[in-house]
Amino acid sequence: MTQTDKSKQKQVIIIAAVVLIAPVIIGLLVNLGSHDIEDVRIKMEEYLYERYGEEFVVDRIGTRNRRNKELYQARIYPKSIVGTNKEGDDFYYASATLEKFNFGKLGNPGDSYSYVMMNKTAEEYILPVAKKIFGNRVLMKVDSEIEIWGREEVIVKEYRKKDPNSDGVDAFIGYKERNFKKARQRVINAPDKNKLILKLFIYIFDRIETEEEKEARRREIFEFVQYLKEEGLYKYLELGVIFIDERVLAPGYGEYSLAVRFSDKEKVEIGGKKVYLPPLELRKEMSAKLQEEIDKMSEEELLERMGRIKKSRLVDLTKYNSQYGTFIYSWGMLEENYPSSLSRRDKNRDYSKLEHVRLGKGENYIYLSQEGKNNEK
Numbered sequence: 001m002t003q004t005d006k007s008k009q010k011q012v013i014i015i016a017a018v019v020l021i022a023p024v025i026i027g028l029l030v031n032l033g034s035h036d037i038e039d040v041r042i043k044m045e046e047y048l049y050e051r052y053g054e055e056f057v058v059d060r061i062g063t064r065n066r067r068n069k070e071l072y073q074a075r076i077y078p079k080s081i082v083g084t085n086k087e088g089d090d091f092y093y094a095s096a097t098l099e100k101f102n103f104g105k106l107g108n109p110g111d112s113y114s115y116v117m118m119n120k121t122a123e124e125y126i127l128p129v130a131k132k133i134f135g136n137r138v139l140m141k142v143d144s145e146i147e148i149w150g151r152e153e154v155i156v157k158e159y160r161k162k163d164p165n166s167d168g169v170d171a172f173i174g175y176k177e178r179n180f181k182k183a184r185q186r187v188i189n190a191p192d193k194n195k196l197i198l199k200l201f202i203y204i205f206d207r208i209e210t211e212e213e214k215e216a217r218r219r220e221i222f223e224f225v226q227y228l229k230e231e232g233l234y235k236y237l238e239l240g241v242i243f244i245d246e247r248v249l250a251p252g253y254g255e256y257s258l259a260v261r262f263s264d265k266e267k268v269e270i271g272g273k274k275v276y277l278p279p280l281e282l283r284k285e286m287s288a289k290l291q292e293e294i295d296k297m298s299e300e301e302l303l304e305r306m307g308r309i310k311k312s313r314l315v316d317l318t319k320y321n322s323q324y325g326t327f328i329y330s331w332g333m334l335e336e337n338y339p340s341s342l343s344r345r346d347k348n349r350d351y352s353k354l355e356h357v358r359l360g361k362g363e364n365y366i367y368l369s370q371e372g373k374n375n376e377k
Contacts, residue, residue: 041058047096052362056077057076057077058076069100071097072099074096075093076182085310089114089310089313090311092311094112094115094116095113111225115178118146122142122198125181125184129224141204141270142198144183146194147194149192160276195235197236200235201314202298205246205248206244210241224241225357236330237326238327238330240326244318245321247293248321259283265278266278270282277364277366286366287369324359324360326357326358328357329346331350
């Protein structure tokens with residue numbers, strides 16, 4: 001065999017070896033670059049237990065990209081809500097993330113459940129007073145957060161480069177609190193460094209049937225606003241107080257709500273405004289039938305059925321069932337979130353007087369009185 005033939009034989013052997021070994025190497029690299037979903041779940045579960053002191057369900061694990069980084073993301077919620085009315089309620093659900101590195105490495109987890117905790121503890125703080133003022137037929141939904149401002153060392157150093165005599169500037173640090181009481185105390189201790197933003201929605205399952213009742217409810221709303229002021233919770237406040245017809249608590253409401261949803265709407269005029277409502281005959285029937293059911297129920301039964309309503313469903317209930325309502329905005333909240341709609345009247349209406357509280361009737365309210373009247377033309 002010539003030297004040339006020997007060289008060719010060696011090349012063939014090397015090529016064959018590479019062909020045989022390559023899949024093994026590629027498979028090894030793929031395995032090193034991938035992660036077991038269960039490893040991701042376990043790491044998230046351990047992190048959440050350490051952070052919140054209770055066990056969480058971690059499911060729907062997937063991947064997404066953020067700022068050129070690939071992340072694992074999962075839905076999370078406490079195991080304690082499984083089997084309760086809170087299960088399936090988006091209000092109590094959050095997400096957790098975990099950065100995905102190569103070669104089987106995982107980053108440190110992060111989560112958004114602190115926002116749920118903030119809102120839960122806010123409700124625990126405020127709801128007892130709301131029930132004392134408005135009665136027990138109250139459900140509450142809270143959306144709160146605290147903005148914390150301070151001085152970061154990086155920012156201080158940057159400013160000192162430009163001006164050696166500078167001690168830095170205040171900068172936005174973030175949202176670092178998950179306990180409403182502690183957030184409120186931060187604001188009390190350092191109001192110039194902390195901003196507590198509170199969106200609070202109170203749903204009262206009771207009708208207003210007379211002008212005297214309407215005036216009494218206005219006074220209750222005014223009293224509640226004064227409480228929020230005393231607690232330091234008014235500066236950045238959006239407050240909604242909505243009166244839901246208690247007939248939504250009747251056993252037959254579900255069937256009628258479907259009929260309303262799929263009915264052909266008709267144009268009617270109420271209070272000088274044209275709105276689209278379900279057919280009059282359907283509204284007459286459901287108003288009477290559901291009233292019959294409500295009249296047979298005890299207060300305990302009404303409260304039990306009210307307690308089944310999920311917070312994530314409350315907004316949907318207001319479409320046709322809200323009889324009266326009011327929305328109150330502090331000047332600070334208007335400046336923060338609605339700067340384009342500011343007016344002098346808004347600034348002067350600081351809710352220091354009862355006359356500032358207005359209670360308007362819902363335009364899409366579908367129920368009729370026993371006489372079948374609803375100010376319709």
